[in-house]
Amino acid sequence: MVLQIMRLQLILFWAVVAAMTKPTWAQAKLGCQDKCGSVSIPYPFGMTDNCYYNEGFLITCNETFNPPKPFLQESNIDIINISINGQLHVMQYVAYDCYDQFGRREHQTKPWISFENLKVSSTENKFIAIGCDTYATIRGYQNDKSYESGCMSICSSIDYISNGSCSGIGCCQISIPEGLHSIDVAVNSYYNHTKVWNFSPCSYAFVMEEDKFNFSSANLSDLRNVTELPMVIDWAIGNVTCEVAKTSSEYACMKNSMCYNVQNGAGYGCRCLEGYKGNAYLPHGCQGTHQLSYKSGIYIYKKTHTQIYNL
Ligand SMILES: *[C@@H]1O[C@H](CO)[C@@H](O)[C@H](O)[C@H]1NC(C)=O
Ligand SMILES: *[C@@H]1O[C@H](CO)[C@@H](O)[C@H](O)[C@H]1NC(C)=O
Numbered sequence: 496m497v498l499q500i501m502r503l504q505l506i507l508f509w510a511v512v513a514a515m516t517k518p519t520w521a522q523a524k525l526g527c528q529d530k531c532g533s534v535s536i537p538y539p540f541g542m543t544d545n546c547y548y549n550e551g552f553l554i555t556c557n558e559t560f561n562p563p564k565p566f567l568q569e570s571n572i573d574i575i576n577i578s579i580n581g582q583l584h585v586m587q588y589v590a591y592d593c594y595d596q597f598g599r600r601e602h603q604t605k606p607w608i609s610f611e612n613l614k615v616s617s618t619e620n621k622f623i624a625i626g627c628d629t630y631a632t633i634r635g636y637q638n639d640k641s642y643e644s645g646c647m648s649i650c651s652s653i654d655y656i657s658n659g660s661c662s663g664i665g666c667c668q669i670s671i672p673e674g675l676h677s678i679d680v681a682v683n684s685y686y687n688h689t690k691v692w693n694f695s696p697c698s699y700a701f702v703m704e705e706d707k708f709n710f711s712s713a714n715l716s717d718l719r720n721v722t723e724l725p726m727v728i729d730w731a732i733g734n735v736t737c738e739v740a741k742t743s744s745e746y747a748c749m750k751n752s753m754c755y756n757v758q759n760g761a762g763y764g765c766r767c768l769e770g771y772k773g774n775a776y777l778p779h780g781c782q783g784t785h786q787l788s789y790k791s792g793i794y795i796y797k798k799t800h801t802q803i804y805n806l
């Protein structure tokens with residue numbers, strides 16, 4: 496009887512613990528707001544003083560939108576998602592060059608971005624240009640060294656544009672190099688689209704998450720109504736390696752975590768050790784998975800009991 500009550504208490508206890516410690520990997524620093532609208536803002540990112548690791552991780556939450564929208568630092572780049580594994584999913588502006596049927600320019604934009612602690616992901620993005628009278632350039636900086644590249648696309652009819660592949664007819668794409676912390680994108684035409692205006696009145700260029708892009712001949716005109724497209728950014732702490740960072744008072748990896756050097760540019764990241772999950776940048780961020788992962792209190796009770804028994 497006594498044993499049964501104890502069991503019941505244990506079950507209740509673990510059920511409560513399980514409810515309290517439901518896995519939330521994307522935690523903010525203690526006492527800090529952890530969401531802007533529907534987007535979680537995990538540390539090292541934060542929205543107010545003392546809530547972010549340094550200025551590079553500042554997120555500006557603009558409450559005039561409904562729901563509120565998070566922006567990177569003080570830019571106009573809005574954030575879709577922050578992954579604690581070193582990536583940011585953002586929306587980035589498209590470069591346009593549009594003409595009327597007489598070859599007069601209607602509008603042109605040349606978007607650019609520049610950051611210190613962030614790099615455009617070279618593995619997840621491509622530089623893409625669309626149009627049938629189009630040449631596009633991307634310029635950027637890798638530390639203090641500049642680079643420039645681009646691609647062109649000329650075509651005379653919409654009929655031979657194949658959907659699904661960006662292969663050079665109506666669409667061209669190139670890879671981008673590692674380590675770019677600043678880019679600007681520009682697009683232009685040879686003949687002001689006069690020869691192709693009825694099916695291709697504009698040229699467009701942008702850096703976009705490759706997996707989300709599926710070219711179609713419809714894009715020659717429907718992109719006109721699209722101002723932003725998804726892009727992936729890599730983030731890292733500082734600009735030194737783990738070996739150097741470990742000796743510094745600003746070392747960002749906390750208990751039960753390990754440090755890794757990033758692939759894209761300088762800096763390092765932290766991740767929880769095997770058997771732990773959570774936010775490795777917070778003091779108690781990495782939690783043992785056996786405590787956290789079982790949703791049912793009864794299951795935890797049994798597990799705990801077995802463990803005790805095994806001892
Ligand atoms: C929020 O967004 C509005 C509309 O785009 C803009 O006018 C305003 O300056 C923004 N506020 C902040 C704090 O960035
Ligand atoms: C954001 O990223 C997390 C982890 O990478 C993922 O589980 C979640 O589905 C993503 N959310 C959106 C809206 O993309």
Ligand SMILES: *[C@@H]1O[C@H](CO)[C@@H](O)[C@H](O)[C@H]1NC(C)=O
Nearest residue numbers: 597598599600685686687689
């Ligand atoms: C193309 O447009 C530009 C800007 O509107 C203009 O200066 C130029 O003369 C035009 N060229 C042709 C070939 O129509």
Ligand SMILES: *[C@@H]1O[C@H](CO)[C@@H](O)[C@H](O)[C@H]1NC(C)=O
Nearest residue numbers: 654655656657658711712713
């Ligand atoms: C490509 O897709 C568009 C609509 O997205 C369609 O109108 C067009 O006929 C397709 N072209 C080919 C060659 O299948």
Ligand SMILES: *[C@@H]1O[C@H](CO)[C@@H](O)[C@H](O)[C@H]1NC(C)=O
Nearest residue numbers: 658659660706708709710711
């Ligand atoms: C790309 O879009 C076409 C229709 O426009 C569709 O048939 C095809 O499955 C899509 N491919 C991918 C990889 O999404």
Ligand SMILES: *[C@@H]1O[C@H](CO)[C@@H](O)[C@H](O)[C@H]1NC(C)=O
Nearest residue numbers: 709710711713714717718721
């Ligand atoms: C390109 O066209 C396809 C088919 O109409 C559409 O699903 C897709 O969203 C367009 N791509 C972009 C980047 O707008």
Ligand SMILES: *[C@@H]1O[C@H](CO)[C@@H](O)[C@H](O)[C@H]1NC(C)=O
Nearest residue numbers: 713715716717718719720721
């Ligand atoms: C762009 O949007 C306008 C209205 O906002 C619409 O009239 C037009 O047909 C759209 N153009 C394309 C190419 O989708």
Ligand SMILES: *[C@@H]1O[C@H](CO)[C@@H](O)[C@H](O)[C@H]1NC(C)=O
Nearest residue numbers: 549611638639733734735761
């Ligand atoms: C590394 O970061 C420090 C502090 O932010 C800065 O002073 C230094 O110039 C950076 N070094 C390089 C090579 O970017």
